Amino acid sequence: LGCSIGQATTALKQRLPQAEIVGMDVALPLLRYAHKRATELGIDVQFRQGLAEHTGLESGSFDAVLTYILFHEVPSRLFDPIVAEIARLLRPGGTFTIIDAPNGTVFPAGQRLWLQFDAHHNCEPYSPAFVATDLRALLERHGLVVTHVGPTPTFLWRTTCMKPAA
Numbered sequence: 001l002g003c004s005i006g007q008a009t010t011a012l013k014q015r016l017p018q019a020e021i022v023g024m025d026v027a028l029p030l031l032r033y034a035h036k037r038a039t040e041l042g043i044d045v046q047f048r049q050g051l052a053e054h055t056g057l058e059s060g061s062f063d064a065v066l067t068y069i070l071f072h073e074v075p076s077r078l079f080d081p082i083v084a085e086i087a088r089l090l091r092p093g094g095t096f097t098i099i100d101a102p103n104g105t106v107f108p109a110g111q112r113l114w115l116q117f118d119a120h121h122n123c124e125p126y127s128p129a130f131v132a133t134d135l136r137a138l139l140e141r142h143g144l145v146v147t148h149v150g151p152t153p154t155f156l157w158r159t160t161c162m163k164p165a166a
Contacts, residue, residue: 001025001052001086002070006034010043012066021045024055053081055089062089068099069156076129079138087142090163096144098159099152101127104134135159 003009003023013021023045025031031047038045050056052070065086071079086096115131118124136146136159144161152158 001055001065001067001082002073003034003047003068004030006031006038006045006047008066008068009034009045009047010038010041013043013045022048022057024048024050024052024057026051053078053085055085057089059088060091063091063094065089065094065096066099067097070100071098071133072101072124072127072130075126076133079130079133080141083138083142083144087144087163092163092165094163095147096139096161096163098135099156100159101131101155102151102157103131104136 001024003025004027006023009021009023013019023031023034024047025034026049028049031049035047038047048055048057052067052074067082067086071082074082090096115128119126119128136149139146139159139161143163145164146159146161148158148160150158
């Protein structure tokens with residue numbers, strides 16, 4: 001969800017060639033480019049326009065959902081509806097992976113200053129709210145079990161959770 005130009009979408013298909021991969025984003029121009037790019041690469045994936053909080057996709061129809069730098073791009077009022085939608089989409093035993101800015105962490109003064117600068121001068125107005133969010137509590141409110149939280153090789157963090165088997 002929030003696939004942008006489909007880089008992670010095509011990479012997932014290359015890694016999992018037998019899987020059906022669907023990329024969704026709200027921005028139609030990005031999806032048009034994503035489709036063109038995937039076609040030129042010869043990678044068979046689907047792209048759909050839609051909202052992360054209301055996908056219109058079938059309940060329990062996904063084994064895995066990935067959001068890559070999505071949450072810091074949306075207002076905090078959408079966090080609960082997005083996670084609720086993802087929990088609805090996942091099959092029992094399905095996984096949800098979030099790769100985004102670190103959150104729920106107390107940052108040193110220099111990083112807090114950078115975050116505020118980034119929010120005000122780099123078109124990232126929603127970052128501070130996501131960084132301050134207790135992501136584990138948010139996921140658990142929707143019945144998801146957190147299985148991993150930690151840094152990636154970049155400045156981003158990965159949080160993985162699972163929808164328990166029924």
